[in-house]
Amino acid sequence: MVKQIYSIVHYNEACQVMDAGADHIGLVPMQSGGVPAHRVPYDVVDMIFAEAKKRGVKTVAIMLNEDVEEMFFIIKRIKPDIVHIAGMNYTSDEAFAERLHRECPGVGLMQAVLVDGPEAVDRAKKYAAYCDYILTDSGLAKDTGIGASGMTHDWSIDAQIVRECGKPVIVAGGLGTENVEQCIREVKPFGVDSLTKTTFKFNDGVMEKNIPAVELFCKIADETAAEIGLS
DSSP, rough: EEEEEEOOOSSHHHHHHHHHHSSEEEEEESSSOGGGEEEOOOHHHHHHHHHHHHOOEEEEEEOOOOOOHHHHHHHHHOSSSSSEEESHHHHHHOHHHHHHHSSTTOEEEEEEEEEEETHHHHHHHHHHHOSEEEEEOOOTTTTTOOSOOOOOOHHHHHHHHHHHHHHEEEEOOSSTTTTTHHHHHHOOSSSEESSSGGEEEEETSEEEEEEHHHHHHHHHHHHHHHHTTOO
């Protein structure tokens, strides 16, 4: 069971999150979109990604802008394992995927899917035709795209996406220590993602990971997956 932990900002907390059991770590590299306080300078990204590579942890670059050329500049600069397209105004397409695999070999493509009703299944299946991962999520915000709402959604839709889309599905949206077990049992996904429920958020927009919560989240996810026979 892949445990994907988002909103990494600092090198030290990245190391702590990996120590706590994260398999994927995600951050917002410096770009024109997203909340300024959440954007990570490239030199810090380099340090975090180098450490993750040594540990065998996959790195995710979250794209919150709509400028494809800017995205490719960032991807080539920081060399993540996975690019997560999180916007709703801009979503990846076959041309983006083909260019990514041609110009940035080895970089996977993850497309966020807003689970706002049964129509999300067809949306996910369309993306799955050319994406490497599907991420299901809740809510839509101007600055942070699909997700970061702290809200859950109808997991029966996620379970259908898992059954029908044919690609690894990571479930996000309001997951924390109190509900990740139920989500895994109901959906049986490839992975589970946590941002809001494992993060301290301050009034000035600054975020800090809640490391004990990350550790417990990962522990519960691993134990649940093992109990029901998921790898």
